[in-house]
Amino acid sequence: MPGGLPGPGTAAAGTAAPAGPVPGGRPGEVERATALSGELSGQGVHGVVLAYVDTAGIGRVKTVPTAKLASAAAWGVGMSPVFDTFLANDAVVTTDVLGSPDGDLRLYPDLDRLAVLAAQPGWAWAPVDRITQEGEPHPACGRTVLRRIVARAAERHGVTFKAAIEIEWILGRDDAPEGAFVPAVSGPAYGATRQVELSDCAAELLASLAAQGVDVDQFHPEYAPGQFEVSVGALDPVGAADRSVLVRQTIRAVARRHGMRVSFAPAVLGQGVGNGGHLHLSAWRDGRNLHAGGGRRYGMTAGAESFVAGVLGRLPALTAVTAPSPASRLRLRPSQWAGVFTAWGRETREAALRIVTGTAGVRDRAANLEVKPVDLAANPYLALASVIAAGLDGLASAASLPAEITGDPARFDADEAAARGVRRLPVSLAESVEAFRADDVLRSALGPVLADAVTAVRRGEIEAVDGLDDDQVAAAYRWKY
Structure with a gap:
């Protein structure tokens, strides 16, 4: 600084x-x-x-x-x-x-x-x-709740965490008609053309983040029109959530200086790939990464497997917190790398939980769990708090992690999916809310005041878009986040 x-x-x-x-x-x-x-x-x-x-x-x-x-x-x-x-x-x-x-x-x-x-x-x-x-x-302060959950994890389980949140956004022209989206850049996904078109803006963004003490791991064009992604270094969970908020503040400001506006909404259009906010998390004990160097699958320790199992088992309820907008359902579609099935796998980008082992030589530092059904409509403090609470419940109960899924889970017919324990995540926000209301672990972790606020706000959002089609839902939230 x-x-x-x-x-x-x-x-x-x-x-x-x-x-x-x-x-x-x-x-x-x-x-x-x-x-x-x-x-x-x-x-x-x-x-x-x-x-x-x-x-x-x-x-x-x-x-x-x-x-x-x-x-x-x-x-x-x-x-x-x-x-x-x-x-x-x-x-x-x-x-x-x-x-x-x-x-x-x-x-x-x-x-x-x-x-x-x-x-x-x-x-x-x-x-x-x-x-x-x-x-x-204040019982509804998400930052305070996250700090409390992290402190209890250290006291009761001797576990600390490193976390990071990926940030995807879509750039629109600031001179577009009111409320409309016109991509500010062209070029294909991951294309060199798109990077060149954004060159000056992107260079200023990287310089601004560095000046603010944010270490950037990657920056690149993403899949959807006008879409980019930045990955930043890991911090403690509260710091990671803070960093997510700061990075988005910076992206907005830099884009505005270059005549563009930013959407972090889960879906900018009614069809197509939306913006994710994938959450990366690793549990540590006595200076050791529990996701590497163990005797279980892909080097996980028994504790890491149970932590992952805890998250996997509560994914339907978690989506009320991690994918909380009506627009989130426009992103959570099969075969779009959004992770819409209760499945896990190593480097499997269609699974809701992706086991990232890292490259040989750095796995003791790099191995982590990626949670994919997360977008940037989520309060990052609540998302991290809820995922950690779910994982800790699995850790405390020594939960078993089921068989790994490879490929796209959408290929399974109903019988095979049931046999493998693969379920589609809630297809509506109302389903997510009901799963959350029935989940005592998550509600207890957030506390009654905040848990009730989550339910009330989600129900309010559902009512706000009642009768709207997909394009209208996307337009309603396009510039909100």
Whole structure:
């Protein structure tokens, strides 16, 4: 980071996120924020974006002048809890405790994750935790829930995690008719032509991410028209979710500077391949990657197999969190590498769970689990929290991983699929919600307030698109995420 400021790339991968905020600030925090404020001002930074993601997967922000950073670190910044039951179209639904105009929360910036925004001159950015006015963790704060689940994994199972979220997006022309999508670049999937057309914008994006402390592993044109993907380095789960939010903020800003707009929606059009947000996760114990060097299939340890089995068994319910938009169902179609069947396999891109072993020589570091039925309409904190909770339940119960599936599971007839334990994931958001409501493990992991918010928001989204065809659903969410 310029000037030595902390950033999302500075935390060691796999390390625990810091404890949550307290009114008045943790020891030394206000003094640190005061020093950072001066340093930021010296670099021409005038404001700090305080960012979180709501239940519907929409990034929400408040901002403060740089001079108020110390005050925000000490006492937070006010914001209504009503946003926990906002829909993507900004309509409001309710639960028994959320959705009213009453109450207030405090947004506390995490100074360890603060970054100067290279593509937004004059601005810095920090993720926030949300606590009540009484100083208690807000029960619907996904970042707090994820931190709690990660801490319990370390305490009860001696397990830590490294995680990363792939980011796919589609670039449209900013001068297109209102609401319409016109690809900003042409050229075939993975084509050199598309990379050349985006050359200046892509170079600025890579430079901006590097300046913000984000290590990029890969950047390339993807399959759909105007589509690209970036893969970033792994961090602890909270850091990985923070990084996902920051990277998307940066992509939007860079694209805007080049006359383009960005869609992270699961489906930009009613037909065709959509945008994924594949989640990569590895479990570690005593400095050892449990997904490598073991005596089970593809080098997994018994613990890793049970963790994968736990995720596999709860995939239908997980999709209420990992693929939470009506537009998600436009992406979750067979034979499009979206992982729509309850199946796992090594490097099998049609399986919902892909075992990534890595290349010989780096497997002890690179082996991980990829969860494919995830898109960027998902709140990344809730997605990671739910997947980890499912895996830990499998680990605790020593769950057995069934036989591997190779090839495309869509080729199986009903009898063979049943014999192999291969099921189609829910084909509607309503089915996902019912599976989630019946899953005590996931609901318990999120807690009753947040679990009810997930259900209410998903039902609200279902009602919002009632009667719309696929093209209309895609258009409704095209520029929301």
